[in-house]
Amino acid sequence: MKTHLAAVGSVVGSAVLTAGALLGAPAASAQTTAYPTTPFDVTYGASYVRGTLTWYNRSVGVEGTLRAVGCRRAWFGAYSASHSQLDVKSTSTKCDVTYPIKTLLNADVPGGAAYVIVCLDDANANPLKCERYYRP
Template identity: 75%
Template sequence: MKTRLAAAVGSAVLTVGTLLGAPAAGAQTAAYPTIPFDVTYGASYVRGTLTWYNRLVEADGTLRAVGCRSVWFGAYGASGNKLGDGSTGTKCDGTYPFKIGIPADAPGGAVYVIVCLDDADASPLKCARYNRP
């Protein structure tokens, strides 16, 4: 009898301890959606990850410039209106890390981002569209 009672009390104590130590439902925050990007033109490329926040998209990546290149990012809303943009500035003959915040200050934020690998005069060589996941 004592063995069963001790087992039942021990089980109840473990259950209460587990419940008290567990985080409340919904207490953990959901991760922001991300999507990889890659725009390559000849030996030059821009690669990285877009992270979609409520009113900002962050581009975190690497520009590999053969000659002089820059990268332009444009964030667009649901109606196709441009919400904001950002650029790396011109970089020559090397590999350059970057982290750029692209404003998307509208309800719902950006629906898609255009990524362009540009020449030294900021003229697009190649662009790609990336939709919010």
């Protein structure tokens, strides 16, 4: 009987030691998933708006450049899968300048924005050219 208890004690001791070693092991580092991105480029004559859309869960980041030859504006609209407008942002009118753009479009619906429309407008906010970019 003594031998049996010693064997059981040895197995239990090994199990406790193994569990202790696992519990004391450093946790695996959490990996962050990069958000998908989409490049955009809307060019009209010598003017353009270019950059990258970053598709977050409930918003879309816009980062890029407006090059205005004459007077131009950049316009961005986020839309749901049912084509409802979720948010709109634009620059003010810029004339004969290269201007950095960094903004966030709210898309507070399940799944976020389905697509973004990017427009290059004239000085009076009339669209000269627009492109639609879908969530990847």
